[in-house]
Amino acid sequence: MTTKFDDRAFRAALQRRIAGALDEQGAEMADQAKAAVGRANAGTPSQPGQPPRLVTGRLQASIAHEVETDANSVTLRVGSSDRKAKHLEVGTSSMAARPFLRPTLQETIKRLVAAVSAATGRRS
Numbered sequence: 342m343t344t345k346f347d348d349r350a351f352r353a354a355l356q357r358r359i360a361g362a363l364d365e366q367g368a369e370m371a372d373q374a375k376a377a378v379g380r381a382n383a384g385t386p387s388q389p390g391q392p393p394r395l396v397t398g399r400l401q402a403s404i405a406h407e408v409e410t411d412a413n414s415v416t417l418r419v420g421s422s423d424r425k426a427k428h429l430e431v432g433t434s435s436m437a438a439r440p441f442l443r444p445t446l447q448e449t450i451k452r453l454v455a456a457v458s459a460a461t462g463r464r465s
Contacts, residue, residue: 367406389437
């Protein structure tokens with residue numbers, strides 16, 4: 342008896358599992374970044390190095406995630422569509438950074454790796 346292994350079906354199933362794990366983690370990361378922006382003392386400027394404070398709510402509302410797949414990869418993006426987000430995250434020549442995305446990634450990277458490992462059947 343001969344068994345034929347369908348590599349394409351295996352890859353597609355694995356890619357779906359990884360995409361699902363990344364989608365779940367991406368949603369958590371976006372929520373965590375939104376919470377960082379929405380913390381106490383809303384309406385007053387944040388200190389350099391601290392996440393930006395909630396003023397209008399536009400930055401917080403613009404934070405989202407997306408998972409993109411193609412034939413060979415799965416990509417998770419967590420970010421903001423607000424035009425001021427980049428300036429707040431990395432700073433400018435006249436304003437110190439007020440990061441809210443990078444700290445979220447640093448806090449969640451182990452969970453992200455663990456989720457992908459679980460989706461692929463590996464231990465992290």
